[in-house]
Amino acid sequence: MKFTQMLTKRFKDTPADCQIASHIFMIRGGYMKNVGNGIYSLFPVTKRITAKIENIIRDEMNKIDGQEVLFPVVMPASLWRESGRYDSIANELVRFHDRSGNDMVLGMTHEEAAVQLARETAESYQQYPFMIYQIQTKFRDEPRARGGLIRVREFTMKDAYSFHTTKEDLEEYYMRCHKAYERIFARCGVPEVISVASDSGMMGGKVAHEFMLCTPVGEDSLVVCSECDFRANMETADCTFDKLEGEAEALTKVATPEMKTIEEVANFLGKDMDRLLKAVAYQREDDDSIVIVFIRGDLEVNEVKLRNYLKSEIHPALDLDAYDVCAGFIGPKGLTNKVKVVFDSSVLTSESFVCGANEEGYHFTGLNIKRDLGDVQTVDVAKAVEGGICPVCGKHALTLTRGIEVGNIFQLGDKYTASMGMKYIDQNGVMQTPIMGCYGIGVGRLAASVCEAHHDDYGPIWPMSIAPWQVQLCALRADQAEVREFADEIYRKLQDAGVEVIYDDRAVSAGVMFSDADLTGVPLRVVVSPKGLKNGTVEISKRDKSMMEKIEKDQAFDFIMNTVKDMIKECEDYAK
RNA sequence: CGGGGUGUAGCGCAGUUCGGUAGCGCACGUGCUUUGGGAGCAUGGGGUCGCAGGUUCAAAUCCUGUCGCCCCGACCA
Numbered sequence: 282m283k284f285t286q287m288l289t290k291r292f293k294d295t296p297a298d299c300q301i302a303s304h305i306f307m308i309r310g311g312y313m314k315n316v317g318n319g320i321y322s323l324f325p326v327t328k329r330i331t332a333k334i335e336n337i338i339r340d341e342m343n344k345i346d347g348q349e350v351l352f353p354v355v356m357p358a359s360l361w362r363e364s365g366r367y368d369s370i371a372n373e374l375v376r377f378h379d380r381s382g383n384d385m386v387l388g389m390t391h392e393e394a395a396v397q398l399a400r401e402t403a404e405s406y407q408q409y410p411f412m413i414y415q416i417q418t419k420f421r422d423e424p425r426a427r428g429g430l431i432r433v434r435e436f437t438m439k440d441a442y443s444f445h446t447t448k449e450d451l452e453e454y455y456m457r458c459h460k461a462y463e464r465i466f467a468r469c470g471v472p473e474v475i476s477v478a479s480d481s482g483m484m485g486g487k488v489a490h491e492f493m494l495c496t497p498v499g500e501d502s503l504v505v506c507s508e509c510d511f512r513a514n515m516e517t518a519d520c521t522f523d524k525l526e527g528e529a530e531a532l533t534k535v536a537t538p539e540m541k542t543i544e545e546v547a548n549f550l551g552k553d554m555d556r557l558l559k560a561v562a563y564q565r566e567d568d569d570s571i572v573i574v575f576i577r578g579d580l581e582v583n584e585v586k587l588r589n590y591l592k593s594e595i596h597p598a599l600d601l602d603a604y605d606v607c608a609g610f611i612g613p614k615g616l617t618n619k620v621k622v623v624f625d626s627s628v629l630t631s632e633s634f635v636c637g638a639n640e641e642g643y644h645f646t647g648l649n650i651k652r653d654l655g656d657v658q659t660v661d662v663a664k665a666v667e668g669g670i671c672p673v674c675g676k677h678a679l680t681l682t683r684g685i686e687v688g689n690i691f692q693l694g695d696k697y698t699a700s701m702g703m704k705y706i707d708q709n710g711v712m713q714t715p716i717m718g719c720y721g722i723g724v725g726r727l728a729a730s731v732c733e734a735h736h737d738d739y740g741p742i743w744p745m746s747i748a749p750w751q752v753q754l755c756a757l758r759a760d761q762a763e764v765r766e767f768a769d770e771i772y773r774k775l776q777d778a779g780v781e782v783i784y785d786d787r788a789v790s791a792g793v794m795f796s797d798a799d800l801t802g803v804p805l806r807v808v809v810s811p812k813g814l815k816n817g818t819v820e821i822s823k824r825d826k827s828m829m830e831k832i833e834k835d836q837a838f839d840f841i842m843n844t845v846k847d848m849i850k851e852c853e854d855y856a857k
Numbered sequence: 858c859g860g861g862g863u864g865u866a867g868c869g870c871a872g873u874u875c876g877g878u879a880g881c882g883c884a885c886g887u888g889c890u891u892u893g894g895g896a897g898c899a900u901g902g903g904g905u906c907g908c909a910g911g912u913u914c915a916a917a918u919c920c921u922g923u924c925g926c927c928c929c930g931a932c933c934a
Contacts, residue, residue: 293883293895294869298927309868318926373933390934424858424932432933440934481934489934500933584931596931689934721934739894757893791893799894810893820893 282325282750284785284797289324291797301498303732304429306740310800319426319434323725326801329749330728331437335416337468337746338439338722341461345454347412347441352394354418358384360393363701373421387420392697392719395442400703406446409705409715410454414441416724430729431685432500441720444698446707451716455488455692458720462492462688467856469727470744471734474687477503478513480585481691488692492722493684494730503684504665509674515681516585518665519672522577522630525555529632530647532614537644541609543578546644550635555579558628558636558648560611562601562620563587566594571604571620575613575636576663577627583664587623590660612637612645614653624650624659685730688722732802735825741802742825746852750783751845753803755795757810760788767834768809771819774838780845799824805844807837823848 289311299305307313312327323331339349358376361367366374367386375387388394395413403409416439423434430436441458445451459476466474471494479491491514493503502515513519540546543557557578564571572591574582588595601608605617613622616639628634634648650657669679695714697703704712732741745751752775756768765786772784783803785794791810798806808820819837821844822829832840 290867290884291895292868296868297863297870300928315926371932419934421933425930427928438934479934491934686934691934719934723934760892788892790891790896792895795894797895808893812893 282783284783284787287325287783289326291800293796299429301428301431301733302736303431303729303741306732306736306800306802307429307729310740310797310802313430319423319432321430321433321435321725326749327725327728330743330747331724333747334469334724334727335437335439338416338465338724341465341468342412342414342439342441345412345457345461347414349415350398350413351415351417352388352391352398354388354420356386356388356394358386360397361386364393364396364697365700366393373423375420375422388417389419389421390719390721391415391440392442392693392717393701395719396697396701396703396717399442399444400698400701403444403703403715404705406705406707406713410443410445410450412441412443412454414439414720428498428500428729430725431498431733433725436726437724439722439724443718443720444715445718446705446713446715448716451692451718452488455690455718458690458718459490462690462720462722464856465722466492466687466727468852469731469747470852470855471687471727471731472855473734475505475512475684477505477684478517479689480514480516480589487694490690491684491686492688492690494687494734495682495684496730496733497683498733499683499685501684501686503682504669505680505682506671506674506676506678507680508676508678509671511671511673513665515665516583518583520583520626520661520663520665521670521672522580522627522663523670524629525631527632529649529652532645532647532649532653534638534643534645536642537610538642540644546635547578550644550646552635553579556631556633556635558612558634560637562598562606562608562611563595564598565591566596568593571598571601571606572623573606573611573616573620574623574625574662575628576625577630578635580625580627580666581664582625583662587662590623590662607637607639607641610637610640610643612639612648613650613657614645614648615639623662624657625663626659626661627663628657629659685726685733686723687727687730688720690720691718693717693719736802737799737826739796739799741800743802743804744852745804745845745848748804749801750781750803751848752780752782752805752807752841753798753801754782754784755798755806755808756784756786757791757794757808757812758788759786761811763814764809764811767814767819771807771809771838771841775841778842780842804848805841807841 291311292309296308313321313323358367379385419438420435426433443454474492474494476490476492479489481489504518505512540549543559547554559576559578561574561582604619628650635646636648638645667681671678695716698714707713735742758764775782804824806822813819818831
C-alpha cells in the first residue's frame with residue numbers, strides 16, 4: 282500500500298472528546314470516524330488490524346472443533362419471546378417493526394439464533410458435542426458508550442455456542458475454550474490478559490469467567506489475591522472479614538440530634554466507622570417492596586450480589602416515610618415490619634455496634650446482634666476491600682485493580698435449550714435437553730485494548746501479529762531520484778516476497794513522516810534517505826525502540842526479511 | 858435515568874459579559890523556497906455559528922424550547 286493512495290487523515294491536536302490513549306490515537310491516527318453515539322466507521326488501517334485479530338480467533342476456534350456459521354443481525358421478536366428475553370431485557374435490545382408491522386429485534390447476542398439453528402438439526406446424541414461460532418455485528422443500545430472502541434453500541438464480536446449432553450462434557454469443553462482464549466490473547470500480543478470469576482448477568486447460568494486486561498482505564502473493578510490464584514470481578518467476589526476486638530456492651534439509647542450520616546454519628550460518639558451498623562435502603566423492582574441492608578459501617582454493599590440474593594432488580598429507595606422508616610436513624614431493633622431486612626455477614630464481626638434507634642435523633646450503642654436480635658440469618662453482600670481476606674487462601678492479600686473485559690465464557694446450562702424446546706434422543710431412546718456454553722470476544726475492543734496496553738507518547742505499538750502492516754517504508758526526500766528508485770525497489774521486492782508494506786512515498790518533511798509512522802504503529806520501520814544512501818546504508822528500526830540499525834543497502838532486503846520472520850516467530854512463541 | 862460540561866470550517870479554539878452581519882492556528886488547493894522529528898513566504902477555497910421559535914431596524918451574542926456530544930454516576934455478555 283502506498284501512503285499517497287490511502288484514505289486516511291491525521292490530526293496533530295487531540296480531539297476534545299477523547300480521554301484515553303487508545304481513543305486519542307485511533308482518532309488522531311485516522312483509524313476510525315465517529316458516525317453517531319457509540320457508532321464508528323473504520324478506516325483501512327483498523328480494518329486490517331481487526332481482520333488479523335479475527336483470523337487468529339478463527340484459527341483458535343477451529344482448533345477446538347468450532348464450526349463457523351453466520352446468524353442474522355435482524356431477528357423476529359418471536360424468537361426472543363421463546364427464551365423470554367424479549368421481555369426480560371430492557372432498553373439494550375433494539376426493537377422495531379418491519380413493513381408488515383411484525384415486532385423485530387437487532388441481534389445483541391445470538392443464543393436464540395444458535396438454538397434455533399441447531400435444535401432441529403442435532404437430533405441424536407451421536408451428533409454431540411459440537412460448537413458453532415460466528416464473527417459478526419452486534420448492536421446493543423448501551424446507556425453510555427465511551428472510550429472510542431472500548432465501549433460502543435455497534436461492534437463486531439466473535440460469539441460461540443457449544444452444545445453438550447452432560448455437565449462433565451460441558452465443563453471439559455469450557456476448559457478447552459478457556460485455554461484457546463489464553464492463546465488468542467497471547468497471540469494478539471496481550472498475554473497479560475487474566476481470567477476472573479464473574480457474574481453471569483443477563484446471560485444466565487452459574488459458572489462464568491471474564492478475560493480482563495488490567496489497566497486503570499478499565500471499566501470493571503477486579504479483586505486479585507497476591508498470594509494465590511484467586512481472581513474475581515468485584516461484582517461476584519466473596520468476602521470475609523476479621524472479628525473486631527471488644528466485649529459486648531449494654532444496649533443504651535443515646536441522643537444523636539441531627540446526626541444522619543455514619544460519618545457524623547461516628548465523629549459525634551468518638552467511634553471508628555467499623556463500630557457502626559450502616560443501613561442501606563433499596564426498593565425491589567418486582568414487587569416494589571423495601572429492603573434494608575445492614576452492613577458494617579466501613580463497608581459498602583455489593584449491589585450485584587444483593588440483586589442475585591434477592592433475585593430481583595433493585596434501585597435505591599426514594600420514599601422511606603411511606604413505610605414508617607425513619608431515614609438517618611434506621612436500626613435493626615424495633616424496625617417496622619413493613620420492610621424486609623438483610624444482614625450482611627459483617628454484622629457478626631463485632632460484639633457491640635452503634636445503630637439507629639428508628640426514632641428521630643436517637644441511636645443505640647452496645648447493640649449485640651445475637652443477644653438483642655436472636656439468631657439472624659446473614660448473607661454475604663459486601664464489597665471486597667483492598668488488603669481484605671482472600672476467600673481461597675485466607676491471607677490478607679486482596680488487591681483491587683481495574684480491567685477491560687475483552688472476552689468472556691459462560692456455562693449456560695439449559696436456560697435456552699429448555700425454554701426453546703431443544704431435544705435430542707439419548708442412547709436409550711429417551712428425549713433429553715442438551716446444555717450449552719457460550720463464549721464471546723469483542724474484536725474492536727480487543728484492538729483498542731492492545732493499543733491501550735502497548736503505546737508510547739507518540740502512538741500505538743502494534744504487535745507484529747496484528748499490526749496493520751509488517752513494515753513501514755519511509756522514503757525521505759522521495760523527490761530525489763536516487764531515494765525514489767531505491768525505495769521503489771525495496772517496496773517491490775518486499776511485496777513480491779509477501780511482506781505487508783506501507784510505503785510512505787509522500788514528499789513531506791521527515792517530522793511529518795515520522796510522526797505519522799508513530800501513529801500507524803507498524804512494528805518495523807525502514808528509512809531510505811539521501812543521507813543514508815550517501816553512506817550506502819538504509820536505517821532499520823523497531824517501533825518499540827528496541828532496535829536501530831544502519832544496514833548496507835545491498836543487504837537491507839535480506840535483513841528486513843529475517844527481522845520480520847523473527848518478529849513473527851516471537852509472537853507465535855509468546856503464545857505457547 | 859440523575860449530576861456536571863459543551864456545541865462557531867475536517868481538527869483545536871477565540872468572539873457571547875456589553876447585539877452591528879464571523880475570526881485565528883492546524884489541515885486542504887496553487888506557486889516559489891526548504892527537507893532526518895509535525896518548515897517558510899505568497900495566495901486561494903471552505904462555516905444557514907447544533908436546531909426551532911421569539912425579542913429587535915439588526916442575533917453566534919438576549920429569551921424560550923429542543924437535539925447532539927463529552928465526563929461522573931446508575932446500568933451493562
